[in-house]
Amino acid sequence: MTPHIGQRISAQYADLSAQEQRVAAFILDHFDDLAVYSAADLSRLTGVSKSTVSRLFRRLGFESFQAVKRHARQLRSSGMPLVTDPDAVGGNGERFKRHLEREQDNLRRALTAIDPRTFEAIVHGLDASRRVVLVGFRNSYPLAMHFRQQLIQARADVNLAPQPNQSLAEDLVELGEADLVVLFGFRRRPRLFDALVNELAAMPCRLLLIGDATASGYAEQADWWLECPLDSISAFDSYASAMSLISLLANGLLHHRLAQGRARIDAVSELYQGMDELSP
CATH class of the missing domain: 1.10.10.10 (Winged helix-like DNA-binding domain superfamily/Winged helix DNA-binding domain)
Known part of the structure; x- marks a missing residue:
């Protein structure tokens, strides 16, 4: 480099x-x-x-x-x-307006690029798969973790990998045709990402890749590819479009299996109450 x-x-x-x-x-x-x-x-x-x-x-x-x-x-x-935008470092009131406009543009670009048939196929995969494994590194890790928390309210067998300070191989070794891997590949990825995509592409499981434009080169190796812009007027990337997409996919899953999903949500809520786990 x-x-x-x-x-x-x-x-x-x-x-x-x-x-x-x-x-x-x-x-x-x-x-x-x-x-x-x-x-x-x-x-x-x-x-x-x-x-x-x-x-x-x-x-x-x-x-x-x-x-x-x-x-x-x-x-x-x-x-x-x-910082690449000179107006981002000032204190003028236009900064908030321009931030909002950039966020709206990211969201518009992310969602309008999705083919409805592709979206339905992904939602069906999230529902029908025996096991869903969510993989993310660095800034992608909290996205994977949040997606798991949404999905696991509507279905069982949703796993997050890698676990803190652990390797990946143990979580991926038995993936089969009935399994789905959701891989988050946002920029500044670790070096092992290339090898990981190659290995997953060679496995019988299906692969959903979610990332920014810098990950588009891996799209051909995935069953599905969803792009989320990270553009920001500030020095740091914005993951608002990715979080919105996660919400959309999780809601799609819930409505795809509404009866089972609602039953699971009710059962989880009863456990919350039984263990007094959440504050009012």
């Missing part, structure tokens, strides 16, 4: 001139906001000339500051927390 600008600065810092070090230190201190600054901003905020700023970037391997900004946007698109 090509070193990002922060890594390049760290590797060359000792060889930089005093003025170049001032700019480099500022970049490291404000790394999350790098894409919202201009070369003139860096010159003014660090008290050095524009030529010094330009010279520093050339030493770091960038032909211009526009190349640096493109580099920062590429880092952001890979999932690194960086």
Whole structure:
């Protein structure tokens, strides 16, 4: 992997001139906001000339500051927390409106891309499968965990993998034609993800892959692929569209097996009361 600008600065810092070090230190201190600054901003905020700023970037391997900004946007698109929208760091009231608009756009893109027949097939799979195994790593793990909590209210045999600090093989080794794996593959995936997809694709179980656009290359190996945009005006990805999709799928399952689902929900509620497990 090509070193990002922060890594390049760290590797060359000792060889930089005093003025170049001032700019480099500022970049490291404000790394999350790098894409919202201009070369003139860096010159003014660090008290050095524009030529010094330009010279520093050339030493770091960038032909211009526009190349640096493109580099920062590429880092952001890979999932690194960086601000690429200059209005995201301010305190103006428009920020909330623009955040809402971005969330609505993500949700619209996620849901309008789903073929209703595909959705019904997935819901049928969630209902008819002997066992449903939900797999997620890093930021995908809480999504998998939340999906399990929704599904398990309507049906039994819904498992989450991997368990904390455990390996995966034990949970996957006996998967058969009657089983369904839901794999969450949102960006900044661990290295083993490639091997995991290959293994699951070779197994007789069905595979539902849910992720952002960076996981679309794995779509051909899955039985079903659902894409959820993570775009945000801030440095961090937004998983609102993914959570909405989870809710939609869980509700689809419940209505697909309404009688059994309601009976299970009632039985769970009785256990809540019997063990006094939940507060009013």
